[in-house]
Amino acid sequence: MAKDERIYVGVDLGGTKILAVAFDSKLKVLATEKAKTPREANASSVVAALAEAVRRVIEAAGPGLALGGVGVSVPGPLDRAKGIVRYTPNMGFKDYKLGQELAGMFGAPAYLENDVQAGVYGELRAGALRGKLNAVGVFVGTGIGGGIVIDGKLYRGATGSAGEVGHMILHEGGAACGCGNYGCLEALASRTAMAKDAIGQAATGKAPALYSIAGSDLRKCRSSVLFDSIESGDKGVKKAVDRAAAWLGVGLANLVHVLNPEAIVVGGGVVTRFGQKFLDRAISSMEDHLMPGLAGTAQVLLSELGDLAVPTGAACVAIEGAEASPAKGATR
């Protein structure tokens, strides 16, 4: 690494874990650090753990390197320009000036980004969407989030909320969604949806392996638990996961009809665990639901970056911030 080059840290600040990654300005990974998010749901303890992870990853990247900037992704509404976390359900942030505090701690500019948007941005800059102009990212986990790329840039919409693809209604009157509606993509194809369905199957004896591990505790039905139950022969769990993949395909078809993207990247814990076979099922359902003229127009790709997508996107925001106003850059 050139002597005068700076490093950039991208952090995925999640409700259960913190992943901090140090990159050079070409997005080469120099070091990664993981930590658990404190359980107290108290902003100051979360910030302390976050700062500690950033400090450690900078140290691990190598001695004496200048920090160009920090980008942090947060699961909740933000004011990006002011660096304020408006609210998070689990970490105790409320109109919290996280950007300013981090910039003060590290003597370098700090930027915030929404977690899903950061993930899509990471895939765009360094993953499956590299070089794409018009694309969509869909991330399947506890919920389903998304992001839209238009003309090679993240499209944020009028109030910064574009890409809430999990709340497209595909089956009005169907499964209840956390948002209060019925039949949203998220209520049909998220890990939560799969787990609810699988627990229902367990109740009628069609998922004994799942029942022995998770009982009827939704939180214990992690992607790996669902996967292992299928491997153990749980036909009910297989049905639940296949059904979710088919619904995901309906959601992808809706996105193709509206946006006609050249590519869609699909990621998130479930997809990472179940892999290409799961995605193929979704693609087949998508193709079944496209009008003739749109068949074959959109590539559907697995996430390339996996867990690194979000920190990569967060670091990109920091790198671009530094490029836009280099005077703001400060060394430690």
Added chain:
Amino acid sequence: MAKDERIYVGVDLGGTKILAVAFDSKLKVLATEKAKTPREANASSVVAALAEAVRRVIEAAGPGLALGGVGVSVPGPLDRAKGIVRYTPNMGFKDYKLGQELAGMFGAPAYLENDVQAGVYGELRAGALRGKLNAVGVFVGTGIGGGIVIDGKLYRGATGSAGEVGHMILHEGGAACGCGNYGCLEALASRTAMAKDAIGQAATGKAPALYSIAGSDLRKCRSSVLFDSIESGDKGVKKAVDRAAAWLGVGLANLVHVLNPEAIVVGGGVVTRFGQKFLDRAISSMEDHLMPGLAGTAQVLLSELGDLAVPTGAACVAIEGAEASPAKGATR
């Protein structure tokens, strides 16, 4: 009008009628001409009728004015760059070099545009979406089409098909759609959907006025016939139209979740006939189906230009073509 200023003709070439409008370069309407589209489904007779309408509207605009360009909207797939109509279901076009033929006839550049895209563009440049950066247009007629505005420009997608909002699936497994799927917005909220539903109501005696006018002939259930039947007390027709408005609202909610637009314009024959009351029903359903953070973010507006939206958009394409390459402009 200044002596050296040119006029531009925008034409809505539809399956049943041709509407040609002459504009000055500021989009002021100078003259309009209507004609019936020949029934023979024969490209050369359609082109003859189209050319005659253009000739007449140029004449009506005033003697001795120079023609800057012609824009024609066509209901079917196009190659815009080459001015080729790929295919139309009713007018007999198949890989037809309409742009070149019109340019030869009139000694001025000629441009083609998709009809729905032209309508959205007309509203953007001179109607309800004027000044909007991120917006959507939804046109309800026999089918439902749409267009997307991003950063003040029409967004066309990877293969020129963005905005097929009528084929978003809102109720998988629901009403059959012409595209082969079930539960598309178009199958639930188009005039065709209303008419099918209303004829079903007539079959059980709940739409006697409609039955006396249209029997069970879908084509006779025009917007005005549906409207008059409700005025005559047909409760079954009112139910069918209200139901369609509610489904339209679900479709609008999906678009808000995906695109977070600042405004949506809704137009087309049905909406023009039923007006703000119909739209209010759709808006109320939309608001019911939005997640909390998106409530109130998108204005939903009635089309301002009505029948003039499409010719206005087509003329805009011609005006912009002339601005981009003024050397191509030719006088008659």
